[in-house]
Amino acid sequence: MPDLSSRFSIQRPYHSREQAPDSYLVGRCGVRVLEKQLESDRGRIINSAAVRRLQQKTQVFPLEHNAAVRSRLTHSLEVQQTGRFIVRTIFEQLGDRATAYGLDGLERATETLVEMACLMHDIGNPPFGHFGEEAISHWFERVLPELSPFSNGHLNPQQTALRGELLRELSSFEGNAQAIRLISQLQKLNLTYLQTACIFKYTRCATEAKPAKGSPLAYLKKKPGYYFSERKFVAGMQEALDMVPGHRFPLTYLMEAADDIAYCMADLEDGVDKEILTCNHLAALLKAQYRELRAPFGDADAPGFRGKSFADLIDSALGRWQRESINKEHEFFVSLRVGLIHPLVEHAASRFVDNIDAVFEGNLNRALLEDDSPCHAVVETLKRVAIRHVFSVAEVETLELQGYRIISGLLEHYKPLLMLTMEQFERLYQGDKRGLLIESRLFHRLPPKHVKAYLSLLGSVPWLVDGEKLSLEVWERYCRCRLLQDMISGMTDQFALDEYKALSVIGS
Numbered sequence: 001m002p003d004l005s006s007r008f009s010i011q012r013p014y015h016s017r018e019q020a021p022d023s024y025l026v027g028r029c030g031v032r033v034l035e036k037q038l039e040s041d042r043g044r045i046i047n048s049a050a051v052r053r054l055q056q057k058t059q060v061f062p063l064e065h066n067a068a069v070r071s072r073l074t075h076s077l078e079v080q081q082t083g084r085f086i087v088r089t090i091f092e093q094l095g096d097r098a099t100a101y102g103l104d105g106l107e108r109a110t111e112t113l114v115e116m117a118c119l120m121h122d123i124g125n126p127p128f129g130h131f132g133e134e135a136i137s138h139w140f141e142r143v144l145p146e147l148s149p150f151s152n153g154h155l156n157p158q159q160t161a162l163r164g165e166l167l168r169e170l171s172s173f174e175g176n177a178q179a180i181r182l183i184s185q186l187q188k189l190n191l192t193y194l195q196t197a198c199i200f201k202y203t204r205c206a207t208e209a210k211p212a213k214g215s216p217l218a219y220l221k222k223k224p225g226y227y228f229s230e231r232k233f234v235a236g237m238q239e240a241l242d243m244v245p246g247h248r249f250p251l252t253y254l255m256e257a258a259d260d261i262a263y264c265m266a267d268l269e270d271g272v273d274k275e276i277l278t279c280n281h282l283a284a285l286l287k288a289q290y291r292e293l294r295a296p297f298g299d300a301d302a303p304g305f306r307g308k309s310f311a312d313l314i315d316s317a318l319g320r321w322q323r324e325s326i327n328k329e330h331e332f333f334v335s336l337r338v339g340l341i342h343p344l345v346e347h348a349a350s351r352f353v354d355n356i357d358a359v360f361e362g363n364l365n366r367a368l369l370e371d372d373s374p375c376h377a378v379v380e381t382l383k384r385v386a387i388r389h390v391f392s393v394a395e396v397e398t399l400e401l402q403g404y405r406i407i408s409g410l411l412e413h414y415k416p417l418l419m420l421t422m423e424q425f426e427r428l429y430q431g432d433k434r435g436l437l438i439e440s441r442l443f444h445r446l447p448p449k450h451v452k453a454y455l456s457l458l459g460s461v462p463w464l465v466d467g468e469k470l471s472l473e474v475w476e477r478y479c480r481c482r483l484l485q486d487m488i489s490g491m492t493d494q495f496a497l498d499e500y501k502a503l504s505v506i507g508s
């Protein structure tokens, strides 16, 4: 029988007092000490600038002025609420069996862990959402071959191989990997490994190639989950929590399910709020999409949602919309949410319980909500309608193109810093700016915290299997690319726009 309590450790990367390693485990330190440590994590997270910056980052609509439309922060609060609901439902479903799984007395701790993971899950996302990630990746992919240490130099085969892997990493920027870097290196939140592990969504280092579809752990390695720069931190976390490399920590599945449930409804509500869709049109689209997805199962009209079929549920939401005169759209979505949230949360919870062995092992190779069930069809229906009828309308695509231009344009402005030799760049942080007219001014705009993180990373040139180190020139340029990615991805949408305008000498 898997015992989760043996994996709940209060170990952090840095401890002020020396503690014996086994006293970190909840079995030794007790539930009260665990809760106290998690409360401390909670404070660190809520008080972090990275969480505050989410208020000005894109969820779906870049640079949105209407504060009722979701930002990454308000989305994350909704995910937090859904995550807490899932945890409570799991404990209800487990009942007395919680003891057998080592979860006795751990409800409060589990709830806190999942809630905070939900609040933090998007902190690594760059401005302009998915498009921002693409813009950073494309720009680096294009520019990296121009940087001499990446294309020239006498390297041995091991050095050449690692250089190739680092190049692969730098051209695949990923918000989830950046979140691990933010927590461990940039903000140095010094959270318990336990809390950080709950957002460790993908388990592949960005230097590794994406595994073939269908191979073991392919889903968990679908995207890069951490960068080479954080490999030691991740190894420390895996050791502290007894995680097999390539596997997840069990509670991460809950954060992922809460995110899926929250955004699939919210994105449509925002679409209606922005008058991209009407409730009438949306209702027809949802019914048709669900019917199509369930056709092979022949149960499109089955009363699977608290005694109602999906179509009936949509119709009664529409009825509320027609009857209500003041807050019509709100009524529609309240009705939809009330009808769907319980079945979806119960489904996520029972998938967790039914797959508890694989979930505890961290090798369940799919999302909890991903199966052949009507609940999964609902999530898929909501997502597909959003993709086709909200994300791809001209207004949203125009904003995405603007976001792309802003990010690539900003990187272009900062490119002179990447083109300097290692010695010239060193002169900049030593304060000697002679002959570095443009570059010194660009350098002064970099956040000092990020420059310190660069210097700290620079000091740890990796060893190779043959007992040699990677060439310092290659490593330094990798660190400098990371520095630019840290700076760009840490910006909010508005800050990125302002900075772009300022450097391009465009008025507001």
Ligand SMILES: Nc1nc2c(ncn2[C@H]2C[C@H](O)[C@@H](COP(=O)(O)OP(=O)(O)OP(=O)(O)O)O2)c(=O)[nH]1
Pocket: 059, 060, 061, 122, 125, 129, 130, 175, 176, 201, 223, 259, 263, 267, 391, 396, 400
């Ligand atoms: N504007 C726009 N928004 C999109 C598009 N595709 C997805 N979204 C929205 C839907 C969700 O609200 C949000 C999901 O963003 P994330 O970057 O967190 O992605 P997700 O959690 O699905 O994947 P992850 O595994 O974290 O990379 O982005 C798109 O093509 N355009």
Ligand SMILES: [Mg+2]
Pocket: 121, 122, 259
């Ligand atoms: Mg995400």
